[in-house]
Amino acid sequence: xxxxxxxxxxxxxxxxxxxxxxxxxxxxxxxxxxxxxxxxxxxxxxxxxxxxxxxxxxxxxxxxxxxxxxxxxxxxxxxxxxxxxxxxxxxxxxxxxxxxxxxxxxxxxxxxxxxxxxxxxxxxxxxxxxxxxxxxxxxxxxxxxxxxxxxxxxxxxxxxxxxxxxxxxxxxxxxxxxxxxxxxxxxxxxxxxxxxxxxxxxxxxxxxxxxxxxxxxxxxxxxxxxxxxxxxxxxxxxxxxxxxxxxxxxxxxxxxxxxxxxxxxxxxxxxxxxxxxxxxxxxxxxxxxxxxxxxxxxxxxxx
Numbered sequence: 001x002x003x004x005x006x007x008x009x010x011x012x013x014x015x016x017x018x019x020x021x022x023x024x025x026x027x028x029x030x031x032x033x034x035x036x037x038x039x040x041x042x043x044x045x046x047x048x049x050x051x052x053x054x055x056x057x058x059x060x061x062x063x064x065x066x067x068x069x070x071x072x073x074x075x076x077x078x079x080x081x082x083x084x085x086x087x088x089x090x091x092x093x094x095x096x097x098x099x100x101x102x103x104x105x106x107x108x109x110x111x112x113x114x115x116x117x118x119x120x121x122x123x124x125x126x127x128x129x130x131x132x133x134x135x136x137x138x139x140x141x142x143x144x145x146x147x148x149x150x151x152x153x154x155x156x157x158x159x160x161x162x163x164x165x166x167x168x169x170x171x172x173x174x175x176x177x178x179x180x181x182x183x184x185x186x187x188x189x190x191x192x193x194x195x196x197x198x199x200x201x202x203x204x205x206x207x208x209x210x211x212x213x214x215x216x217x218x219x220x221x222x223x224x225x226x227x228x229x230x231x232x233x234x235x236x237x238x239x240x241x242x243x244x245x246x247x248x249x250x251x252x253x254x255x256x257x258x259x260x261x262x263x264x265x266x267x268x269x270x271x272x273x274x275x276x277x278x279x280x281x282x283x284x285x286x287x288x289x290x291x292x293x294x295x296x297x298x299x300x301x302x303x
Contacts, residue, residue: 002132004112008096012072015042016094018086020078022227023049025056025151025186027077030100030122032058033144034076037130037137043068045086050227052194055185056147057140070094075110077122079103079277100125104268105277120160123148127168139176146177150186154235158263159279193225194232201233201248205240212302213237216249216291230259230284245302251291258298259284270301 009015017034019027023046031044036058044062053059073094079101081087091097097110102119119125123145130137130145137145149169153159156169173179190198197217204215215237222228234248238261246261258274260267261282268283276285287294 001112001114002129005098005100005114005129006133008072008098008112009038012070012096013041014068014070015072015074016066016068016070016086016090017042017044017074017076018078018084018091019046019076020083021085022230023077024229024231025053026121026123026148028053028059028062029056029144029148029151030076030126032056032062033123033126033130033141033148034074034100035061036141036144037126037134043070045090047085048226050191050194050229052185052189052191052229055181057143066090072096072098074098074100076100076126077102079106081107081109100129103277104279105272118160120158120162120165121149121152123152124165124168127172131171137172137175142172142175142177143182146172146179146182147186150183151231155183155187159282190229190232194229197221197225197228198233198236202236205237207240207243208299209303211242211244212247212299213240213243213245214247214249214295214299216295217251218291219251219253222250222252230257234259234261247298247302249291249295249298252286255286255288256291256294257284257286258294260298260302270298273301 017031019031028049035042035044046062047064073091075084078084098112099110100114102116102122104117106115116125127145200221201215206214238246244264248259250257266280268280271283271285274285274287278284
């Protein structure tokens with residue numbers, strides 16, 4: 001399949017790289033890494049992302065939009081077309097389409113679908129692809145890929161970590177990625193707005209049934225904030241002793257975003273009931289209902 005992917009890349013005169021809405025570091029860093037790897041004929045279109053991602057190399061080259069029609073569109077780290085920013089505008093209108101992803105719920109909506117469900121991060125898949133194709137990568141690419149892997153595994157602590165992951169991390173560091181600097185930017189830094197949201201989330205944590213931790217944000221809490229980093233917020237109370245399941249409810253104007261985490265149960269099964277997606281131990285969905293009703297429904301499911 002890699003031969004087919006690079007055949008399309010070589011044929012294309014113009015390429016656009018896209019990812020999911022409310023992108024995390026794995027999504028943005030993977031997009032940048034592939035853009036650097038493929039060269040000048042590539043645009044990355046991501047309308048908005050957190051300012052804390054500014055440490056990533058070449059992030060100033062990301063475009064908010066484009067008037068071009070592309071020969072090839074590549075979707076990274078996105079399981080379904082509903083969440084792909086620019087699906088109708090760029091992806092659907094491209095002559096050829098490719099998906100590179102690691103979600104078990106991926107809908108395979110492209111001409112070529114390269115989905116490695118056991119990979120802990122999209123960035124790890126790209127590391128493998130680039131090494132297979134080129135044999136080496138530059139410092140900027142290594143930094144982006146390291147950031148993606150650290151982000152999606154929460155510092156190599158969860159989700160399908162294998163010895164291959166550590167070998168790739170070692171390779172990326174040996175090729176110029178600064179582990180301590182990347183780790184700090186990915187997992188230990190946040191904006192003032194995110195810090196204030198964290199204060200609210202932590203202050204509202206409830207422990208239910210001795211093993212379920214839940215918290216929430218209202219639409220008033222997040223008013224004026226472009227992107228709310230739910231991954232950063234929910235991890236603040238995931239490690240309470242005795243807690244097996246963590247839930248975060250974020251109220252938007254028309255819907256509520258639900259994020260679930262657990263090492264003991266398959267939260268993806270619950271999220272699928274509400275047309276959501278993600279991974280076995282880390283999943284989410286949006287639901288058009290009131291915050292009060294959503295909390296009641298999901299807590300009932302978890303109990």
